[in-house]
Amino acid sequence: MKLLDLIKQNGEWLAPGGPKSEVVISSRVRLARNLEGFAFMSKAGRAQRADLHRLCRQRLLALPAEQPLFYVDFEQTDDIDRQLLVERHLISKQHAAGEGSRGVAVSIDEAVSIMVNEEDHLRFQVLRSGLRLRECWQQAEALDHLAQEQFNYAYSERLGYLTACPTNVGTGLRVSVMLHLPALKLTGEIEKIVRAAKDTHLAIRGLFGEGTEAIGDFYQISNQTTLGRSEEEILGEFNDALTPGIIKAELAARAQLEQERPLALDDRIGRAIGVLRHARLLSTEETLYFLSHLRLGVAMGRITGLELETINRLFLQIQPAHLQRLLGRPLDGEARKAARAELVRQILAVKPP
Amino acid sequence: MKKCDRCHRPATVHMTEISEGKAMELHLCDQCAAAAGYVQQAHIPVNEILNQLLQAKSRSGEAEPLRCPECGMSWREFKDTGLLGCAKDYEVFAAQLQGVIESTQQGATHHTGKPKGGRAEASSAVALRQTELNRLRKELSRAVQKECYEEAAKLRDQIKAMENAPEPSVGPGPQPTGAA
Ligand SMILES: [Zn+2]
Numbered sequence: 279m280k281l282l283d284l285i286k287q288n289g290e291w292l293a294p295g296g297p298k299s300e301v302v303i304s305s306r307v308r309l310a311r312n313l314e315g316f317a318f319m320s321k322a323g324r325a326q327r328a329d330l331h332r333l334c335r336q337r338l339l340a341l342p343a344e345q346p347l348f349y350v351d352f353e354q355t356d357d358i359d360r361q362l363l364v365e366r367h368l369i370s371k372q373h374a375a376g377e378g379s380r381g382v383a384v385s386i387d388e389a390v391s392i393m394v395n396e397e398d399h400l401r402f403q404v405l406r407s408g409l410r411l412r413e414c415w416q417q418a419e420a421l422d423h424l425a426q427e428q429f430n431y432a433y434s435e436r437l438g439y440l441t442a443c444p445t446n447v448g449t450g451l452r453v454s455v456m457l458h459l460p461a462l463k464l465t466g467e468i469e470k471i472v473r474a475a476k477d478t479h480l481a482i483r484g485l486f487g488e489g490t491e492a493i494g495d496f497y498q499i500s501n502q503t504t505l506g507r508s509e510e511e512i513l514g515e516f517n518d519a520l521t522p523g524i525i526k527a528e529l530a531a532r533a534q535l536e537q538e539r540p541l542a543l544d545d546r547i548g549r550a551i552g553v554l555r556h557a558r559l560l561s562t563e564e565t566l567y568f569l570s571h572l573r574l575g576v577a578m579g580r581i582t583g584l585e586l587e588t589i590n591r592l593f594l595q596i597q598p599a600h601l602q603r604l605l606g607r608p609l610d611g612e613a614r615k616a617a618r619a620e621l622v623r624q625i626l627a628v629k630p631p
Numbered sequence: 632m633k634k635c636d637r638c639h640r641p642a643t644v645h646m647t648e649i650s651e652g653k654a655m656e657l658h659l660c661d662q663c664a665a666a667a668g669y670v671q672q673a674h675i676p677v678n679e680i681l682n683q684l685l686q687a688k689s690r691s692g693e694a695e696p697l698r699c700p701e702c703g704m705s706w707r708e709f710k711d712t713g714l715l716g717c718a719k720d721y722e723v724f725a726a727q728l729q730g731v732i733e734s735t736q737q738g739a740t741h742h743t744g745k746p747k748g749g750r751a752e753a754s755s756a757v758a759l760r761q762t763e764l765n766r767l768r769k770e771l772s773r774a775v776q777k778e779c780y781e782e783a784a785k786l787r788d789q790i791k792a793m794e795n796a797p798e799p800s801v802g803p804g805p806q807p808t809g810a811a
């Protein structure tokens with residue numbers, strides 16, 4: 279498996295037919311683990327980093343995991359390769375930008391990735407399309423259980439799994455869902471949701487763009503506390519109470535738009551189609567903005583002849599590293615805008631809406 | 632206006648701490664109360680809480696030459712990065728970390744999830760007990776804040792009783808399920 283092969287596939291988390299896919303793009307579970315007897319990364323010298331990396335890589339690849347894993351050693355990659363992994367949600371931005379001996383193990387279907395030498399020695403991630411946190415958790419837990427036979431985790435009876443940052447201590451569990459909330463944004467109710475999420479000790483942030491301003495109306499919500507509650511409690515709250523509540527609010531907002539402002543709604547969608555099918559230069563931000571409205575139109579059945587899957591693929595491929603790998607050459611700002619517009623035109627022209 | 636017991640700022644948090652059956656009055660400013668883990672600041676992102684706590688600690692000006700014997704981490708260094716140097720730091724800096732952990736973890740002090748070497752349990756005896764303890768501790772701090780001292784004392788006794796009760800079997804190996 280080579281990195282280049284990845285761009286041809288859609289990635290598990292963009293697969294069609296995930297539960298509640300009209301609102302929930304993907305579900306993710308992450309477990310932070312460290313190895314007893316090795317300093318955390320901030321105090322790990324060059325030699326220890328290299329040793330740890332070698333050890334983790336070897337043992338991870340030997341795990342009898344459901345799906346074979348392949349390994350990407352970051353000292354043998356360039357910036358674009360690592361950016362590609364960020365765009366595919368297989369590694370964090372920090373891991374891409376980090377230094378020294380490090381890497382990631384990825385399952386062939388991209389549902390599983392295990393970062394080595396990020397903030398913690400090991401970070402297991404399971405990512406799936408739609409609202410499927412329990413499935414993600416079961417897979418992550420099984421993997422963690424297999425890994426426990428290979429690694430002696432740093433653990434305390436009182437504080438649980440010990441992590442480099444005390445905000446992850448305990449379960450080391452971070453669960454998150456990526457949501458598309460264009461109707462709540464259009465009706466202005468998104469502020470209420472953001473406030474409510476914060477009151478419940480959840481972190482909410484825009485998926486693209488920095489800070490809370492979300493480009494393309496994508497939001498990621500995750501738990502903030504990892505100590506004092508069991509994994510089941512953390513998951514249950516998220517999967518059974520919180521996310522369904524937000525989905526319901528988004529769907530109600532969509533129904534409201536459809537009933538009260540159908541013309542304004544179709545105008546938004548129509549403008550998006552117009553720009554995306556005819557523009558010759560498109561920036562990432564602009565494309566995300568219009569793709570969001572296009573996705574809303576498809577999800578609500580106001581446009582036919584287009585699949586959510588096609589739009590999901592576009593979200594991935596219009597990003598800088600994907601674009602450059604697809605075209606097989608590095609592109610500067612203006613050339614990238616032109617290439618992006620061309621790609622979008624081609625894909626949307628196949629079946630004119 | 633009363634001044635904070637620990638620094639010069641005006642006190643905004645007034646409470647009575649019950650320890651060993653004696654009530655002790657405490658007056659603290661926001662920062663010192665947060666640093667001591669008495670107040671939860673739900674609306675502030677974790678990083679800000681951490682920074683506030685760390686700044687409050689550094690303003691108090693105590694010289695802390697303490698270093699981890701294994702990795703050499705000092706408290707000052709942790710303040711700068713928010714990252715610990717090794718697992719041992721959780722013991723070395725246990726006292727300082729307590730406030731940081733409690734305020735970033737909604738007052739939780741104990742792990743109740745998957746045990747090392749075991750499987751995650753939806754409802755193991757240990758997990759249930761810890762969850763209940765955490766709930767009582769949270770209620771206690773709420774009662775103290777609302778100055779409901781009778782209720783606080785009752786909660787305090789309940790917590791003590793639970794803490795002193797024999798532990799449901801905890802071991803490094805896999806947890807047996809079923810009968811406790
Ligand atoms: Zn003070």
Ligand SMILES: [Zn+2]
Nearest residue numbers: 699702717720
């Ligand atoms: Zn240390």
